[in-house]
Amino acid sequence: MAVKAALAYEVNEAAQALGKSPATIRNWVKDGLEIMSSRKPYLISGAAIQEYLRTKYRMAKRPLDPDQLYCPACRTGRRPSGMEVILIPMEAPKIALLKGACSHCGGTSMRMISKTKAQGFAQIFAIRKQATSEA
Secondary structure, eight states: OOSOTTOEEOHHHHHHHHTOOHHHHHHHHHHTOOOSOSSSSOOEEHHHHHHHHHHHHHHHOOOOOTTOEEETTTTEEEOBGGGEEEEEEOSSTTEEEEEEEBTTTOOEEEEEEEGGGHHHHHTTSEEEEOSSOOO
């Protein structure tokens, strides 16, 4: 973390430490980031910033069910059409990509998996293999 838990920051200092604009920090205060005083200049503890960001990032995660791929168009996990996917090995030695068509919108949906878990996904999806990655 760019901010230290033991320090207190003014809005501009917090923005600089996090690489954000002061307006972003003020919006976070409106959104629930705790401040240490009600008078300006606002002081924000580093611990409060760290906890706010951890909570914010935790809430942004969208875990997928085992039978789902992520569809960027729908912005959620969806089952692929006909449960058919293509397994694309990636350049990273332990990673593969499952790619299919979203059953809801027809767009491309995907999921990164560990190659060691490919057999488990083969029991869920009808997998076709592709020789190389499209990257």
